[in-house]
Amino acid sequence: MTPEFAKIVWLVGLVAWVAIRLPYQRRGRRIKVVNDSRDTGDRIALALSALGLSIIPLVWVFTGFPASADYPFRPWQAWLGLLVEIGFIALFIASHRQLGRNWSVTLEIRDKHKLVTDGLYRFVRHPMYSSFWLWAIAQALLLPNWIAGLSGLVGVAILYFSRVSKEEAMMRQAFGREYDDYSARTGRVFPRLIR
Numbered sequence: 402m403t404p405e406f407a408k409i410v411w412l413v414g415l416v417a418w419v420a421i422r423l424p425y426q427r428r429g430r431r432i433k434v435v436n437d438s439r440d441t442g443d444r445i446a447l448a449l450s451a452l453g454l455s456i457i458p459l460v461w462v463f464t465g466f467p468a469s470a471d472y473p474f475r476p477w478q479a480w481l482g483l484l485v486e487i488g489f490i491a492l493f494i495a496s497h498r499q500l501g502r503n504w505s506v507t508l509e510i511r512d513k514h515k516l517v518t519d520g521l522y523r524f525v526r527h528p529m530y531s532s533f534w535l536w537a538i539a540q541a542l543l544l545p546n547w548i549a550g551l552s553g554l555v556g557v558a559i560l561y562f563s564r565v566s567k568e569e570a571m572m573r574q575a576f577g578r579e580y581d582d583y584s585a586r587t588g589r590v591f592p593r594l595i596r
């Protein structure tokens with residue numbers, strides 16, 4: 402693995418993110434929203450996650466800025482990054498497929514929204530956020546720059562920690578007891594090992 406190839410692997414992850422998401426975003430526009438729990442905090446968190454996962458690393462990949470934060474490239478680290486990125490893409494595709502018409506980029510309940518509890522959702526309540534964590538870890542492993550590499554983890558941490566409780570409160574309000582029971586038997590981003 403060379404530094405240039407590691408950059409290409411990272412770029413493939415970014416292109417995959419857009420390509421996988423686009424059809425769901427298009428379809429989502431046609432499905433009525435019955436509860437919109439988005440707030441300014443969520444919009445800011447979404448923007449910061451996009452900054453950390455795309456804008457800052459894109460600037461480094463194409464301009465080398467800020468070169469002062471570079472550190473030596475290690476091929477084994479980049480190979481590990483490639484493996485983690487494959488995990489991200491697989492989980493990202495599967496979680497979109499399984500959420501289907503219930504997916505939203507933000508905090509929304511759609512018309513005829515169903516609580517999905519099968520597939521990956523049988524084990525974890527937030528497999529899409531698990532995939533975001535993998536994406537950010539892959540970025541950190543693939544890009545040997547302290548700022549461009551770690552900005553994804555900062556962006557995902559802001560999005561995850563500011564959103565997950567609000568999302569669960571919204572789901573609880575929409576599905577009541579069914580969501581309580583579902584939460585009791587699942588983990589957030591890791592499967593529950595002890596029941």
Ligand SMILES: C[S@@+](CC[C@H](N)C(=O)[O-])C[C@H]1O[C@@H](n2cnc3c(N)ncnc32)[C@H](O)[C@@H]1O
Binds near residue numbers: 507515522572
């Ligand atoms: C960006 S998606 C992320 C879904 C989930 N948090 C995950 O990480 O897989 C956010 C939207 O998905 C919907 N959602 C989340 N969990 C769901 C579930 N188990 N069943 C149906 N819809 C769900 C909610 O409408 C929420 O606004």
